Amino acid sequence: MASIDTDARSRAGRRPNRLFKNMNAKLASLPMMFTALVVFLGGTIWTITYSFTSSGLLPRLEWAGLEQYARLWSSRKWLVSIENLAIYGFLSLILTLVIAFILAALLDRKIRGEDTFRTIFLYPFALSFIVTGLVWQWILNPQFGVQDVVRDLGWTNFNFDPLNNPEIVLYGLLIAGLWQGTGLIMCIMLAGLRGIDEDIWKATRVDGIGTVKTYLVVIIPMMRPVFVTSLVLIGSGIVKLYDLVVAQTSGGPGISSEVPAKYVMTSMFGGQNLGQGFAASTMMMLSVIIILIPWAYLEFGGRKRG
Amino acid sequence: MNHSVEIKNLDLSFGAVTVLENLNLDIHKGEFLVLLGSSGCGKSTLLNCIAGLLEVSDGQIWIEGKNVTWEAPSDRGIGMVFQSYALYPQMTVKGNLSFGLKNAKVPKAEIEKRVQRAADVLQIQPLLDRKPGALSGGQRQRVAIGRALVRDVDVFLFDEPLSNLDAKLRADLRVELKRLHQQLENTMIYVTHDQIEAMTLADRIAIMKGGSIMQLGSPDEIYNRPQNLYVADFIGSPSMNFIEGEFDGTHFKAGDMNMEMIGYAYVGSLTPSARRATIGIRPEHVITGELAATAPQRFTATVDLVEPMGSDTLVYATLDGKMFRIRMDGQAKVKPGESLPIGIDPARASLFDTKTEQRL
Amino acid sequence: MADVGILATTKAAEQIAPRTLDGPSGPRPKRRFSRANIIVYGTLFIVAVYYALPLYVMIVTSLKGMPEIQMGNIFAPPIEVTFEPWVKAWSEACTGINCDGLSRGFWNSVNILIPSLIVSIAVASINGYALSMWKFKGSEVFFSILMIGAFIPYQVMLYPIVIMLREAGLYGSLSGLVLVHVAFGMPINTLLFRNYFAAIPEELFKAARVDGAGFWAIFFRIIMPMSLPIFVVALIIQVTGIWNDFLFGVTYISSPDRYPMTVQLNNIVNSVQGVKEYNVNMAATLLTGLVPLTIYFISGKLFVRGIAAGAVKG
CATH class of the missing domain: 3.40.50.300 (P-loop containing nucleotide triphosphate hydrolases)
Structure with missing residues (x-):
């Protein structure tokens, strides 16, 4: 009797196998593990690896060194894409930040109808880029759109035809892109403004600092994290720019509004030129990493020190 | 069991x-x-x-x-x-x-x-x-x-x-x-x-x-x-007064203080040998008023600050150049600057080895 | 939408998100008709017109007949309201050989949306739950890879996924696309759920364990019933994200019969053959935007909270 008792005790007292600990959580996380390791990590490594091969119609492990990259950087279409992205990106970044901040600051001034204004500024964000692109394609239509309306008003020499003019086609995209994207950043900025202690405003009033100066000197520096987040958000959105171009301009006129994401898609699924697609997408990833590393450093490196 | x-x-x-x-x-x-x-x-x-x-x-x-x-x-x-x-x-x-x-x-x-x-x-x-x-x-x-x-x-x-x-x-x-x-x-x-x-x-x-x-x-x-x-410091509010000094086997000495440890129950009933020691006295164990004169050990402290709390009065005093807390009756009338005769009963004190921090 | 939301940083979103909805904190304008006030309202009004204009143009264009479009200007309200463009867009517009309108794409999108929603929210909520309450060795590593993966342009993973789906015999099918949506919706939604669940007092979880509830019982009996708002937020993010997707639809669906609505819309409007029917195009565009717009106008503040939660984090 006593011996059975001790036996039972020692069995109960044994440490369970580590591997089976928390088993349900591990099983339930299998889809996540698969997605993280196989799809995301595995997929990325696969693409990078194959960007160094001569894959054409089908992926082939035939080493070609940097040949795909050399071809990429001598392709006029790619260079135009990169240049477009740089110009579009720079303007979109600056304008989005400025417009979104001004709108947020205006909305934060205890105005009537704040909800209505916010609803109007944000609704484009709920739409697909395809919808956005098609609407603006219609509004900018030279025959019936804005140009025509202004000419009908009497300015018969008025010219604004971005979708058919390679020189200004990027501004056509920019108008649509800003229309869709500023609402989100505005909401984020508004949240940031709401996070600022109301006593700050009282203090600046006691100190006799004007409203505009308060925003520039006190509020904006306090909102650094919000600006950083917005920057990252706008930045990676720009790199992904694709649907809008497809819908609004199809890359035209000619190749004047091509972007890298579209180059990748055309090479991989249109041109049967997989190696080019892999190399181009690897370059896209590289650019995102270049954007992200300083941000990660600022966000996380900075915090550890503090 | x-x-x-x-x-x-x-x-x-x-x-x-x-x-x-x-x-x-x-x-x-x-x-x-x-x-x-x-x-x-x-x-x-x-x-x-x-x-x-x-x-x-x-x-x-x-x-x-x-x-x-x-x-x-x-x-x-x-x-x-x-x-x-x-x-x-x-x-x-x-x-x-x-x-x-x-x-x-x-x-x-x-x-x-x-x-x-x-x-x-x-x-x-x-x-x-x-x-x-x-x-x-x-x-x-x-x-x-x-x-x-x-x-x-x-x-x-x-x-x-x-x-x-x-x-x-x-x-x-x-x-x-x-x-x-x-x-x-x-x-x-x-x-x-x-x-x-x-x-x-x-x-x-x-x-x-x-x-x-x-x-x-x-x-x-x-x-x-x-x-x-x-533990001595953690338990009790206000906390215990501590005075560092020397223990010679019978007396605790610190500055002008020389206190014979009459009635103190040592750990393990054996009197410990001489060493550096710290004595701890709870503010509420300090004897004041008329009884102070008949206490086993008598000192005079100078009142610095008085905190009346209703049920009792907390006095911050200086004893031998150091701060010393005393808890008195709520009706006690003391003023800053006053000399306050106090008494200590070694039997209610706690004595610690300064180095090991253990009770003696 | 989901892709933008993914770009979350790491601070607590739930703290800042509701702030958008608090009262304003800026300085109070003094008099109602002060010069500053006129500038504020004037600016807001003009900008609001710019934002509202495309929706207005879509609506009026879709209600005009082609002759009226060719004569008038695009901002003019319709003289003669006609719903024919809507009917045509829905049931007659052509893409390639199919001339049964956008309804085909609509139902494809619905067929993609429903399973994607169920699976992706189920998976993400369970991930978030495991990550916040049942951490195991390595769980944070998987989560970090997931989050980093969210920042990498999708183009990098597109082709390997084609191969994976082909191997699984799912390439070109709706179920394949569903899996893609589940995978790419995972980072943002997992993050969303993880942060929400992490804010639930740990003691509640401990109490449930003392009460003998295990992994699934705690999830279904304790956590889920008290987390309804975050499920709604995830639902909003996913509905708009999946409905608005173009890239995955065009990549992983091989046959035009099965294209989702956005892809079909683009093909209808941007097809080069035939006479351009702008009114039908705008009706089709509006139809495609109707689902996310409805979600947006109904959910209102929850939508704001959803994007702020996904995007700001802080």
Whole structure:
């Protein structure tokens, strides 16, 4: 009797196998593990690896060194894409930040109808880029759109035809892109403004600092994290720019509004030129990493020190 | 066998950080044991280990004669009450009380019986169909206690159960808890940082610091005979006065003070040898007024600051160039700058080895 | 939408998100008709017109007949309201050989949306739950890879996924696309749920364990019933994200019969053959935007909270 008792005790007292600990959580996380390791990590490594091969119609492990990259950087279409992205990106970044901040600051001034204004500024964000692109394609239509309306008003020499003019086609995209994207950043900025202690405003009033100066000197520096987040958000959105171009301009006129994401898609699924697609997408990833590393450093490196 | 919960050589570390080290604790059946310490001392961690909510690194935990070191919390025969009440917000009070029993597949009639009994004991009958959101803090904590009660277990674990309540409610519930313990006679392990709760509720108190137990004893022992400087300093408000000096075997000397330790009960009944020592005197053990003249040891202090608190008066004075706290009667009339004759009874003082910080 | 939301940083979104909805904190304008006030309202009004204009243009264009479009200007309200463009867009517009309108794409999108929603929210909520309450060795590593993966342009993973789906025999099918949506919706939604669950008091979880509830019982009986708002937020993010997707639809669906609505819309409007029917195009565009717009106008503040939660984090 006593011996059975001790036996039972020692069995109960044994440490369970580590591997089976928390088993349900591990099983339930299998889809996540698969997605993280196989799809995301595995997929990325696969693409990078194959960007160094001569894959054409089908992926082939035939080493070609940097040949795909050399071809990429001598392709006029790619260079135009990169240049477009740089110009579009720079303007979109600056304008989005400025417009979104001004709108947020205006909305934060205890105005009537704040909800209505916010609803109007944000609704484009709920739409697909395809919808956005098609609407603006219609509004900018030279025959019936804005140009025509202004000419009908009497300015018969008025010219604004971005979708058919390679020189200004990027501004056509920019108008649509800003229309869709500023609402989100505005909401984020508004949240940031709401996070600022109301006593700050009282203090600046006691100190006799004007409203505009308060925003520039006190509020904006306090909102650094919000600006950083917005920057990252706008930045990676720009790199992904694709649907809008497809819908609004199809890359035209000619190749004047091509972007890298579209180059990748055309090479991989249109041109049967997989190696080019892999190399181009690897370059896209590289650019995102270049954007992200300083941000990660600022966000996380900075915090550890503090 | 009289053991209810036994903790044997318990170790717990997270990576390189050791939280509990070689901890041993033996809790008797029906005992009310309080784990007392400041935040980060490991008291809640220890309770979580007993409950099985934290996995220990080494050592064993036995509950009611069974090694439960690797058992699931629900299989250990414990009930637990949390600081934030931790009631399931979307369930009614009844649902909260019966959730554990349903998980254990207790028959419906039995669940009903136990819920009714717990509700009777805690006087929460009218609240059974309400949701926790509609209850006051005190009522919520009662339901939380009820959740432990229905489990019909031998050991109750309390993790700072009164800390979220306001002062008056806390005092009321403290009394109720004590009554509950007298009525149920369960083993109760109670974590708190509040000395008053510890002193009033406990059969024994374990004072913890840095993952080890500094002293385990009855409230009386802890208060009157602290084992070491840490416990002496921790217990009592305002805290003990400490004077560093020399002990020569019979007298304690510091500056102008030369005190013969008449009537002092040394640890182990042997008089210790000469060494550097620290004497500790509780502010409330300082003799003042007419009795000061007849005290075993007499000194004169200078009053610096007076804090009248109604029931008593706290005097900050200078003795031998150092600050000295004295607790006097609430009606005592003293003014800053005054000379105050005081007396000390060595029998009520505590003497510590300055180096080892242990009681002599 | 989901892709933008993914770009979450790491601070607590739930703290800042509701702030958008608190009262304003800026200085109070003094008089109602002060010069500053006129500037504030004037600016807001003009900008609001710019934002509202495309929606207005879409609506009026879709209600005009082609002759009226060719004569008038695009901002003029319709003289003669006709719903024919809507009917045509829905049931007659052509893409390639199919001339059964956008309804085909609509139902494809619905067929993609429903399973994607169910699976992705189920998976993400369970991930978030495991990550916040049942951490195991390595769980944070998987989560970090997931989050980093969210920042990497999708183009990098597109082709390997084609191969994976082909191997699984799912390439070109709706179920394949569903899996893609589940995978790419995972980072943002997992993050969303993880942060929400992490804010639930740990003691509640402990109490449930003492009460003998295991992994699934705690999830279904305790956590889920008290987390309804975050499920709604995830639902909003996923509905708009999946409905608005173009890239995955065009990549992983091989046959035009099965294209989702956005892809079909683009093909209808941007097809080069035939006479351009702008009114039908705008009706089709509006039809495609109708689902996310409805979600947006109904959910209102929850939508704001959803994007702020996904995007700001802080």
